[in-house]
Each structure stands twice: as C-alpha cells, then as structure tokens.
Amino acid sequence: MRIGVFTDSYKPYVGGVVRSIEIFTEELKQLGHEVYIFAPNYPGLPEEEDVFRFPSIPSTYKGFYLGLPFSTRLEEFLNSHPLDIIHVHSPFILGRLGARIAKKLDIPVVFTYHTLYDQYTHYVPLIKDLSKEFTRKVTVSFCNQCDLVITPTQIICTHIENMGVKSNIRWLPTGIDLTEFSSLDRTWLKKKFGLDPGEPVLLFVGRAAKEKNIPFVIDGFAKILEQYHKASLVIVGEGPETLNLKKYVKELALSERVFFTGNLSRVDLVNAYGGADLFVFSSATETQGIVIAEAKAAGLPVVAVNAFGVANMVSDGEDGYLVAMDRQAFSEQIMNLLKDDELRLCLAKRAVENAKQFSSRLCAQKLVQYYQELLDTRLTKTGAKAQ
Template sequence: MTPLPSVKILMLSKDPSFLSGAGGGDALQRHLYYLERLRKRAPGSEIRIVTFSTSPHPVFAAPVPGLNIYGTGSWHRAFYLPNTMKAVRQATRDGWCPDIITTQGPYEEGLLGLFIASSFSARFVPQIHFDLFSPEWLKESPWNPLRRMLACHVLKKADRVRVVSPGMKNDLVEHLGLSPQHIDVIPVGVSFRVTSLAAKACREKLSPRLEGRFCVLFVGRFCQAKNLPLWLKVARRVLDVIPETFFVLAGDGPLSQEVRTQAQRMGLTDACLFLGNIPYRDLPEVYGAADLFLLTSSHESFGRVVLEAQLASVPVVATACAGPAGILVDGETGRLTPPGDADATAAAVINLLLDEPGRKSMAAKALGRVEEPYGRQKLADDLTRLWCGP
C-alpha cells in the first residue's frame, strides 16, 4: 500500500476516561490503536483529543508520540464548551493546524466542532453513538429536543458523518435527507480478550454465592437508556420460576443508588450482586462467570456489551432496539424481545437457562458471526480510511 500524506486530527470528546480511566472503559487503548493503524496508512499522522475533565486545572497528557490529550478542567459540565475552546487554543498553540475536526457527539460539541472546522478550513466529521431519533431518548431530558435540533443542523453541514449501525444511517437518510454516500457505518471496535480461566474459576473469584446457581449478567452504565427497572422486573420473574438464579450487575452511573434500592424493595437483595465499576481488563473474568447476558435497553445505538458477551461465548437476551437488533439474529445468535415487555423477556431468559444445549449452540453460532465483521483491526482501518479520505 502506497503511504498517504500525514493527517492531523482534532477530536472533541466528553469521555473523562481518556485521562482518568474512570468507568472501566478502553477508550484510550482504542485510540492508541487507531493511531498505530493510521500511521501505517499515513506515516507521521497525529491525533489530539480535547476531552471533558473534572480536575480544577486543565490537564495535558501525551501517552505516546503523536497522541496528545487535553482536559478541559471543568468543575461542572455546564462549563464544558468554553473550557473546550480554551483547551483547543492550548492544543493548537504551537502552530499545529488540524486537517480534520471530529466530534464524539453531534450537538453541543458538534456545533463547536463545526465552528472550529470552519476556522481552520478543516474537514468536519461528526460521530453519532446513540439513537438520535429514538422517542425514548427524546424524553430523557428536557434539553434533548433542543439537542436534536442542533444535531440535525450540524449533521447537514458535515463533510461526512460516522455512525455505528446501519439503522442509524437509514434514519439520517430518511429524516434528514443526507446522501448515503456521505455516511460511514463504522461500529466501535472491541478490544475484548477472552479469559483463560474456566467458568468455575471465574465464579469462585467473583463470589462464592454463585456456586451451583445460574448467573445472569448485566454490564454497563446505570442510566435511563439501559432501563434497569425492567431488568429487575425480569429478574424477579425469572427468580420466581428458577430460584437458583443469581443476578450480577457490573457498572455505575447516575441511577446506581436508585437501582439498588429498587432491587431491595423487590426482594432481590440475596439474589443480586452489584460489582460497581470494573476495570476493562478485568471484565473478561466477569463475563466468564455468566450463563447468560441480559440487556433491557429502551434505546441502544450499537451495544458493545452484546459483542463482548458473544466473544466470551455467553448467549444474549436483549430488547429489540436498534443496536442489538443490528447484531443479533433472533433465535439463532441470541434472543430479541419487544422493548418494555418484561413477560416476554423473562420467558426468553427462562427458556435459555433451562436449555443448556440451546445456550451452547447459540453461543457458538454467535461467536462465528461476530469475530470477522467486528474485529478491531477491520474497524480501525475503516475509521482511518475515513480520516484519510478526500
């Protein structure tokens, strides 16, 4: 492959884990890998990331040559935009001039990214990692109708748009009239590494209470989109039929205490284990302890946790919102149930827990379909091809 000219990419993000590692995600590792693949295609390329941080002063980190990260030093998210402008000035103070501005959201930072792109005569490539046209998302915040209006304006002005699922691409074509040729479907790469420990060892390490019981798992953020009240309703119905079931929830978020309180109110305390945030490197052992993964989101743009479960050979039951519906084949590589339907979802979980050969067959089929299309090198190369394009 003939080397391409180097490119300079400025990314605007709200993910604090780039600097702090909060939330157990793998954002930093993914972007280090993106840089590695980008430099194979276009030697000398650089990525600079401006991201939300809560430290009292702006933070700067240079993990490797070519990847610099600038924190906004925002004591509250309300100050994210003005603090981001200060951080952008810091990132470009040495005369560094970006060729591409990319934003990890299409509304507040998207509008700012559009302005910055115009200032530098750079290409503007916003990203969408959520279901912008979901009625459920619209109801989550009184600000979301305004955010959708901003996003629609920004997306129409973009040079290209990156989305993480075909369904999202179809929505942009249908609702905004965007050209399909200007929308790139590139899911988020998964850096998941399957544990070498046997299931019994994973269970012993996680909790002695898992001995001799089925394990149903959730991994993710405790937020409204994940519809964890529905998850607990399903757990209650499953427990009534299969008393030897145990429910493990890994993650944290704004609804964490509310979910724990609801579990206690529903009599699930002795059957639930709340792990809190788990470092990403330790998640394989959590998946390794599970018999089944349950996702009850009201809306989900992609669903990386679905891929992680499949790579760990854990069968998945998920509500049929955009992300999981784009990954799972119902009855073959997983089970899809109507969003909000506790009875149908509980029935799917119960049927799979009581059908060990069916679970193993489903997990094997899912693994066979997920490894190639969602491999991290393919997805990283698709993304760097977008960045290097005309």
C-alpha cells in the same frame, strides 16, 4: 495522518462514547497515525502529551464535567500540532468547536452519531429542558454541516436519514479487542460473590441510568427465580440510578440474588463476562450497545429487547434472541435457554464466531479508509480550484 478528536465526554468519565474513542485511538496509533484528544478537564488529572484539556465546570450529572469551548493555549497547541482531519463526537459544546476549527483550517470534519439525543434530553448539556423536536433539529442541522456522519449500526444510519440528514453517512461499529477474550478466568465472577458453580448467572453491563431500563431486567429476573431459586443476576456499572435500583431490589426481597459490582477494572469486567451464563440487555435507546459485542466475544448468548441499534448487534435465533418490550416474553426466553444446555452451547459458539466481525483493528482500518477518501476529495477540489 494527524487526527484531532473533539469530545464532550472523555476519561475519567466512563461510558460508551469514551470507550469508543479509547478503542479507535489505540488502534489508529498502532496503525501509525497521530491522534490528539480535545476534551474537558477533570480535577486532579495529570497532563497527557496527546490530550488537550479545556477548562470545565461540574454538570448536574454526577461525575460529568462540561468543557468550556475556549482556552488561551488552544491556538498555540494547534499551531504546534497541525491537523489533517477533525473527528467530533458530540453535536454540542466541544463538538461544535471542533467543527468550527475544521472550517477555519479548511480540513474535513467527521461526526460520529453515538447517541439518540432526543431520547437523552435530560442529560444533554445546556438544552436538557428543551423539547425532543428541537433537539432533533439541532442534531440534524449539525450533521448536515459535516463532511461525513458515522453511525455505529446500519439501523441508525436509516434512522437519521429519515430524520433529514443529507450528508454522506456511513455505518461503522465500535470494535472490540478480541485478544482480551482469549484467556478468560471463567471462575472469577462466581468466586467473587460466593456463587454456586453449578447455578446460572445472568449478566447486565451498562450505566445505571433510567434509559438503560434496568428495572425491566430485575422484574424479569424475579420471574426466573420462581423456577431457578439459586440463579443470580449481576449488574455491572455505576450511575445516577444505582441507589434507586438497590432500593428496588431490596423491596422485591432479591438482595441475596442480585449483585451490584459498580464499575470494574477492564480485567475484572472481561472476567465477569467470562463467568456468566447469559447476557441480558434492556435498553431501548442504544445506537450500538458495544457491551453486547463484548459479551458475544466471551461466549455469552444474548437476550435483549428488540430496539434500535441492538437489533443489529444480535442475530436473532443464532447467537441470542431479540424480544419485545414485554417482561413475560423476556423472562420466558431466558428460561428457555437455561433449560436447554445444548441450545445455549450452540448459541455461545456462534456468538464467539459472530463477534469477530467487530474486530477493533478491522473497524479502525475502515475508519482510516473513510478519512483518506475525504482527504483525497478535498485535495481534488483544491487542485481543481487552483487550475
């Protein structure tokens, strides 16, 4: 089938939505389907055969461009690349354009609910100053115009149902390429930063933004250092809070034990997972948290704040622990694992096993099944009308 993906967020921007689109696109193509991406343009990008770029303008969020929902080339492109189904990844700008095109072409439209938009109104293009309540109404209304709404975790499925979404909802996580984690260089991380091979390393991966709640991790780590003087915290990612976080670390006199890597290449990121001892996560606004699945695939037990999608990503007491939004409880749980090598190893083995349920191939096959069900339903309705 021929799939059109409309998104407000795409490469070279780095983020969870972009990663999800990349993973599913690669798998769908390997399964024999055609995928065309409709996304904002960025300065200096080369042309890509399967990517249609809209004119764009820089947003107030550093490094993020807003696609303008019009182009003189769009109709010609759609005529030469006829679509069977449209999958949108935003309820705004280009997502809404995709939904309008689907209606015009009389083809199904699918929406993946990646983000708790009412928790991110400071980032959402054009409506950042509006209320959370209004944002909920906008997103619920958009969901109810779609043939299928996909959520990355079951708990978010229930959440949007409670918000008032009446459309068909299925939950399907973004998968991970398990082969990436089959030959890890577990020495890379400690060699990179000159760390003692025998001392523990905690790892956080995520955008350096307020909603990721990274100061919570830093505060918890400060308590851990009281007992583990040579422990280290590695923070992977870049974002608007990077400078503030570095300043905060300096104020706490932790600069020699907390390391900021910025964005890493895919190979280096995978090896960073492999070289850590524990994965720590503090965001309370995730719909999934794909980095948790990646950490588990690398054999890292997880200690995370128990909130929204993260609660579906960690099997509490089996491959990690979910804790309340309490710094003391967070640091104590981490220290319990650092003290008990046998327990940590047991959780690590289970983490690898549990990560298999997030196989990108299996997730893509399930998505194709959902697409086909929509197409079959549309065909049945068309046939009934013709009679």
